[in-house]
Amino acid sequence: MKKIALLLLLISPLVSFSQDKYVTKTDIPYYEAKSKDAYQNERCVLDIYYPENKKDFATIVWFHGGGITGGNKELPEALKNKGYAIIGVNYRLSPKVKAPKYIEDSAAAVAWVFNNISKYGGDPDKIFVSGHSAGGYLAAMIGLDKKWLKMYNIDANKIAGLIPFSAQTITHFTIRGEKGIPEKQPTIDEYAPLFHVRSDAPPLLLITGDRELEMLGRYEENAYLMRMMKVVGHKDTKLLELDGYDHGMAYPAFPLLIKEVQRILDLKKA
Numbered sequence: 001m002k003k004i005a006l007l008l009l010l011i012s013p014l015v016s017f018s019q020d021k022y023v024t025k026t027d028i029p030y031y032e033a034k035s036k037d038a039y040q041n042e043r044c045v046l047d048i049y050y051p052e053n054k055k056d057f058a059t060i061v062w063f064h065g066g067g068i069t070g071g072n073k074e075l076p077e078a079l080k081n082k083g084y085a086i087i088g089v090n091y092r093l094s095p096k097v098k099a100p101k102y103i104e105d106s107a108a109a110v111a112w113v114f115n116n117i118s119k120y121g122g123d124p125d126k127i128f129v130s131g132h133s134a135g136g137y138l139a140a141m142i143g144l145d146k147k148w149l150k151m152y153n154i155d156a157n158k159i160a161g162l163i164p165f166s167a168q169t170i171t172h173f174t175i176r177g178e179k180g181i182p183e184k185q186p187t188i189d190e191y192a193p194l195f196h197v198r199s200d201a202p203p204l205l206l207i208t209g210d211r212e213l214e215m216l217g218r219y220e221e222n223a224y225l226m227r228m229m230k231v232v233g234h235k236d237t238k239l240l241e242l243d244g245y246d247h248g249m250a251y252p253a254f255p256l257l258i259k260e261v262q263r264i265l266d267l268k269k270a
Contacts, residue, residue: 020051050085063131078254107148136167199233
């Protein structure tokens with residue numbers, strides 16, 4: 001693991017700002033067919049922010065946090081104006097639905113990106129998936145458990161990089177709650193990213209807050225995922241710990257996300 005202090009973060013070089021003009025389109029349904037379920041039609045939409053008149057740009061899919069019980073799609077300001085597309089995704093929430101509906105929604109949204117980003121000028125080989133807390137959990141689940149994207153004939157290994165922020169890597173506490181399991185009782189089953197460690201997964205950058213300030217052992221979960229990914233032979237898993245930050249660590253993590261995206265894009269050019 002690597003601890004990142006605030007001072008080092010502030011003086012780290014950032015990707016230079018782009019001069020491109022950007023367009024935002026909102027509330028695009030990501031399921032092909034309209035459902036008879038009004039709640040699905042309401043929640044299963046995404047927003048896209050992308051550079052106009054530019055070709056083959058990378059895309060960052062962003063899943064919001066909120067414990068799978070709250071929150072709404074967002075286009076983080078810290079990711080804008082960097083030359084990339086950003087896609088903010090809504091998904092259905094518990095208790096109105098239960099697992100695996102919100103995981104299915106996340107996979108459907110990413111499948112939409114693979115199938116449609118070229119229409120906006122993006123490159124489907126440069127799709128990155130990220131999110132904070134519950135959103136990080138969903139990103140990790142659909143990136144590591146290949147069955148969710150396979151439903152759309154998409155190989156999860158086509159994801160250019162997975163960059164979850166402060167994700168649960170054991171079974172999410174909301175799913176445990178749906179099963180009557182207390183939030184402080186760790187469980188690893190099919191709904192745990194840890195259950196799906198594999199050597200051939202996309203590059204994986206795990207970012208958490210300070211282990212002493214994070215919620216419910218979140219750093220240790222990510223450290224265990226990192227270790228097990230390395231044990232099974234994955235060659236590109238890293239863990240960064242943001243010294244001094246608690247669970248609300250998204251803002252200082254955004255420059256690290258951008259840096260990782262650029263690192264992988266540079267590798268693709270090599």
